[in-house]
Amino acid sequence: MKQSFSISMWHQMAMEGTAPPVRIVLMGSSMFPLVRYNKDHVTIVPCGGDLKIGDIVLFINQNRNLHVVHRIWDIKDNMVLTWGDNCAYPDGWIPSELILGKVVLIERGKRRIVPNSNRGVQWARFWHLAGKGFRWCMAIKRRIVKLIQNRKREKVMEKETYQAGDVSNCDE
Numbered sequence: 001m002k003q004s005f006s007i008s009m010w011h012q013m014a015m016e017g018t019a020p021p022v023r024i025v026l027m028g029s030s031m032f033p034l035v036r037y038n039k040d041h042v043t044i045v046p047c048g049g050d051l052k053i054g055d056i057v058l059f060i061n062q063n064r065n066l067h068v069v070h071r072i073w074d075i076k077d078n079m080v081l082t083w084g085d086n087c088a089y090p091d092g093w094i095p096s097e098l099i100l101g102k103v104v105l106i107e108r109g110k111r112r113i114v115p116n117s118n119r120g121v122q123w124a125r126f127w128h129l130a131g132k133g134f135r136w137c138m139a140i141k142r143r144i145v146k147l148i149q150n151r152k153r154e155k156v157m158e159k160e161t162y163q164a165g166d167v168s169n170c171d172e
Contacts, residue, residue, distance in 0.1 A: 007067050011060070014100040019046045021104070026069055030084030031056070033127070034115065035069070040108045042069065042115075044101040051075060051096060054121035056103040057082065059094060069103060071124055085124045088135060 005013070005022065013019035022044050029037045034056075044058050051057070053072055059082060061068045070091060074081040080099060083090035106113040 011067065011100055014046045017046065019101070021045045022101075023107075030087050031069060031071075032086040034085055034113070034123070035106055036108070040106055042103045043105040043107075044069075045104050047099050047102050051080065051099065051102075054118070056115045057099045058101040058103070059099045061091065062094075062098065067100075071121070083124075083128070085127050086131070088131060 003020065007024075010019050010022050023041050024044065025038055025041055026035050027038060035042060042056075047057065051072060053075060055072045056069060057072060057080075058067060058069050059080075060066070068082075068084075068091070070082040070084045070087070072080055073083045073090060075096075076093075078096050079093040080096050081090055081093050103115050106115050
């Protein structure tokens with residue numbers, strides 16, 4: 001028998017350690033290409049405290065009061081650094097108590113993907129580097145476009161100044 005829970009109810013149950021596994025569709029592109037926006041289903045189980053680098057977890061982003069699914073990139077003491085595979089920057093360090101569950105399965109149509117593998121972590125690292133390279137190229141493109149626009153503007157102003165100078169030189 002299927003049970004229906006709101007994320008808030010599941011959150012409370014997870015904090016108490018009584019939450020069942022939950023299957024949801026993510027609304028966002030922060031884990032793309034591994035999880036596609038509003039298409040792939042993810043199964044999340046309550047976190048038993050056995051966190052490791054590379055795990056994809058559900059946690060509370062207290063700054064924005066949201067539940068977020070991102071990958072763990074580092075663990076120090078009781079703090080965890082998370083980062084979405086398709087995000088430019090990490091989320092920052094969060095207390096491990098804010099982690100409610102771990103993604104154990106991603107369903108893409110009939111395909112079932114186990115997300116917390118070394119291959120997944122390697123893919124995420126590659127994706128971050130590719131994203132940095134892309135952002136770097138876009139920044140250079142913006143600078144070049146701005147330079148060209150400034151040069152065109154300067155030429156127009158120079159031409160207008162020259163023409164205005166011609167008119168002002170007429171003493172008649």
